[in-house]
Amino acid sequence: xxxxxxxxxxxxxxxxxxxxxxxxxxxxxxxxxxxxxxxxxxxxxxxxxxxxxxxxxxxxxxxxxxxxxxxxxxxxxxxxxxxxxxxxxxxxxxxxxxxxxxxxxxxxxxxxxxxxxxxxxxxxxxxxxxxxxxxxxxxxxxxxxxxxxxxxxxxxxxxxxxxxxxxxxxxxxxxxxxxxxxxxxxxxxxxxxxxxxxxxxxxxxxxxxxxxxxxxxxxxxxxxxxxxxxxxxxxxxxxxxxxxxxxxxxxxxxxxxxxxxxxxxxxxxxxxxxxxxxxxxxxxxxxxxxxxxxxxxxxxxxxxxxxxxxxxxxxxxxxxxxxxxxxxxxxxxxxxxxxxxxxxxxxxxxxxxxxxxxxxxxxxxxxxxxxxxxxxxxxxxxxxxxxxxxxxxxxxxxxxxxxxxxxxxxxxxxxxxxxxxxxxxxxxxxxxxxxxxxxxxxxxxxxxxxxxx
Numbered sequence: 001x002x003x004x005x006x007x008x009x010x011x012x013x014x015x016x017x018x019x020x021x022x023x024x025x026x027x028x029x030x031x032x033x034x035x036x037x038x039x040x041x042x043x044x045x046x047x048x049x050x051x052x053x054x055x056x057x058x059x060x061x062x063x064x065x066x067x068x069x070x071x072x073x074x075x076x077x078x079x080x081x082x083x084x085x086x087x088x089x090x091x092x093x094x095x096x097x098x099x100x101x102x103x104x105x106x107x108x109x110x111x112x113x114x115x116x117x118x119x120x121x122x123x124x125x126x127x128x129x130x131x132x133x134x135x136x137x138x139x140x141x142x143x144x145x146x147x148x149x150x151x152x153x154x155x156x157x158x159x160x161x162x163x164x165x166x167x168x169x170x171x172x173x174x175x176x177x178x179x180x181x182x183x184x185x186x187x188x189x190x191x192x193x194x195x196x197x198x199x200x201x202x203x204x205x206x207x208x209x210x211x212x213x214x215x216x217x218x219x220x221x222x223x224x225x226x227x228x229x230x231x232x233x234x235x236x237x238x239x240x241x242x243x244x245x246x247x248x249x250x251x252x253x254x255x256x257x258x259x260x261x262x263x264x265x266x267x268x269x270x271x272x273x274x275x276x277x278x279x280x281x282x283x284x285x286x287x288x289x290x291x292x293x294x295x296x297x298x299x300x301x302x303x304x305x306x307x308x309x310x311x312x313x314x315x316x317x318x319x320x321x322x323x324x325x326x327x328x329x330x331x332x333x334x335x336x337x338x339x340x341x342x343x344x345x346x347x348x349x350x351x352x353x354x355x356x357x358x359x360x361x362x363x364x365x366x367x368x369x370x371x372x373x374x375x376x377x378x379x380x381x382x383x384x385x386x387x388x389x390x391x392x393x394x395x396x397x398x399x400x401x402x403x404x405x406x407x408x409x410x411x412x413x414x415x416x417x418x419x420x421x422x423x424x425x426x427x428x429x430x431x432x433x434x435x436x437x438x439x440x441x442x443x444x445x446x447x448x449x450x451x452x453x
């Protein structure tokens with residue numbers, strides 16, 4: 001049983017992290033601990049670095065201008081320095097190079113933006129956020145998004161001029177911005193730079209600087225990246241934190257209290273996450289012992305302590321990682337959405353049913369979007385959860401508008417709400433999958449969701 005103070009905290013937590021969890025889910029997660037440990041568990045939740053969508057946009061709106069300012073200062077320095085070289089009239093080759101640099105500075109040198117990982121990963125969400133920040137939209141001509149759906153493909157994202165003349169300069173340091181939601185150990189970033197970025201840039205013959213824009217980064221991870229890639233100019237932007245249970249951290253206060261929380265998280269985190277083959281190292285405090293307390297609207301990183309996100313060993317995760325819980329619950333959601341389409345068809349909601357195929361992928365896409373919008377999920381969240389391109393999402397939204405399910409402002413119409421209400425009422429009446437429908441926030445991705453198997 002919860003005491004009154006714990007009940008108030010539970011309600012406060014559900015409100016603070018609304019959109020990701022509700023009171024029922026917090027209580028279900030809490031019951032996995034001993035009653036005399038409820039206070040510790042609740043305080044862990046209160047210490048989270050929870051990024052709302054507004055938080056993400058604020059961070060990016062603050063940091064993207066810093067990137068631009070640093071790049072502009074670099075160009076300004078080059079311009080002033082090379083003008084001096086020409087005035088001093090050194091050797092002919094030096095003057096020639098200086099003039100070429102000045103000429104290149106007057107051309108449109110795009111700033112490359114790329115994200116780690118393929119579409120459907122956190123990089124998808126981060127690119128979406130970046131390109132919808134007001135500052136970016138006002139200065140979009142300065143940037144070129146690098147296609148990273150399969151492999152890094154700079155040549156096709158360079159935005160060649162109409163006459164097909166390349167606008168890149170081999171006399172300037174090409175500026176590359178890598179966006180990611182989090183830097184934990186730094187290993188993924190190192191691998192991406194070494195295995196993808198450096199080989200491609202070398203093949204083009206360009207020298208470059210890298211600006212790493214993250215929402216939050218572990219200080220230890222930043223140091224790891226710097227020491228592993230010493231010969232390239234690296235600049236970091238975003239919130240920097242220490243490991244939550246280390247002596248430098250102030251998250252849990254004084255050492256004795258900090259140790260109490262560490263022991264608690266280690267005890268319940270054992271066996272919930274390991275590194276996989278070939279090492280199979282157990283990490284009860286997150287990947288590579290990251291000890292982070294970070295949750296995003298679109299995902300929960302494995303750097304976060306696993307008692308919050310793991311579903312291993314029948315553990316109930318409060319903030320499941322996008323893939324783990326989705327895969328585990330796919331069968332339930334398939335049945336649920338199958339019931340939805342069947343009932344909608346039986347109730348003669350012909351305007352909604354697009355074909356005679358109950359499991360038609362278009363029906364399932366629309367159902368997913370309607371369901372998530374009805375739950376108050378943002379478009380950014382839906383984009384990440386479905387693992388689709390922004391263009392594909394807009395196609396689904398456009399189709400929903402054509403079927404009178406969405407308004408021009410992308411709000412559910414009365415018809416869509418009626419559909420949702422009628423289907424849910426029929427499900428409750430028949431007592432079909434009541435527990436899954438009422439108590440679980442899950443999402444089904446059909447096998448042919450995007451035309452692929």
